[in-house]
Amino acid sequence: xxxxxxxxxxxxxxxxxxxxxxxxxxxxxxxxxxxxxxxxxxxxxxxxxxxxxxxxxxxxxxxxxxxxxxxxxxxxxxxxxxxxxxxxxxxxxxxxxxxxxxxxxxxxxxxxxxxxxxxxxxxxxxxxxxxxxxxxxxxxxxxxxxxxxxxxxxxxxxxxxxxxxxxxxxxxxxxxxxxxxxxxxxxxxxxxxxxxxxxxxxxxxxxxxxxxxxxxxxxxxxxxxxxxxxxxxx
Numbered sequence: 117x118x119x120x121x122x123x124x125x126x127x128x129x130x131x132x133x134x135x136x137x138x139x140x141x142x143x144x145x146x147x148x149x150x151x152x153x154x155x156x157x158x159x160x161x162x163x164x165x166x167x168x169x170x171x172x173x174x175x176x177x178x179x180x181x182x183x184x185x186x187x188x189x190x191x192x193x194x195x196x197x198x199x200x201x202x203x204x205x206x207x208x209x210x211x212x213x214x215x216x217x218x219x220x221x222x223x224x225x226x227x228x229x230x231x232x233x234x235x236x237x238x239x240x241x242x243x244x245x246x247x248x249x250x251x252x253x254x255x256x257x258x259x260x261x262x263x264x265x266x267x268x269x270x271x272x273x274x275x276x277x278x279x280x281x282x283x284x285x286x287x288x289x290x291x292x293x294x295x296x297x298x299x300x301x302x303x304x305x306x307x308x309x310x311x312x313x314x315x316x317x318x319x320x321x322x323x324x325x326x327x328x329x330x331x332x333x334x335x336x337x338x339x340x341x342x343x344x345x346x347x348x349x350x
Contacts, residue, residue: 183209
């Protein structure tokens with residue numbers, strides 16, 4: 117493939133999570149996200165491989181693929197346009213409980229072509245103390261709400277059961293719901309932008325370019341490792 121075309125494709129993709137991050141920061145309620153910028157955005161392909169990410173929080177981005185894999189495993193072939201999966205369970209790809217992940221499948225002509233994903237550190241997620249990081253915690257639930265992968269949005273509509281848990285079990289529910297809706301909005305923007313890219317080159321072309329982009333990244337990493345001196349590394 118033409119290297120110039122690949123670079124144009126990579127740049128077009130990479131600006132999607134960057135724009136998602138701007139939208140998330142501008143619409144969030146909590147200073148934790150708006151000012152401290154403790155949030156991350158990325159795009160994944162239909163196989164759950166991360167294909168581009170914004171320059172946000174590395175620990176978020178490193179564990180996001182496990183969260184996407186968990187969502188794909190729990191909802192095999194059942195996701196619909198407008199759905200969004202929420203989770204924070206550290207055994208399902210989360211980090212600590214305040215880091216809430218939102219996963220939005222992206223559709224073109226009723227076919228999933230990828231996922232728009234963001235993760236944001238909520239100022240609290242309930243639990244026994246404000247801030248949801250008690251030093252005296254003896255079990256995971258002491259730190260707050262534990263969310264296994266479940267639908268926050270069902271075909272574009274909020275699921276009341278999820279919102280009610282946040283209303284009833286967090287310290288600042290109004291702020292929490294505002295941040296959740298900011299995450300939903302950021303993913304909706306990411307989904308629209310990804311569809312725009314795919315429609316310009318077609319679904320088959322998009323998948324081919326994604327494979328080429330990931331192969332290129334692998335070649336670059338292998339070349340960098342090959343330049344290291346021989347030795348034992350840890």
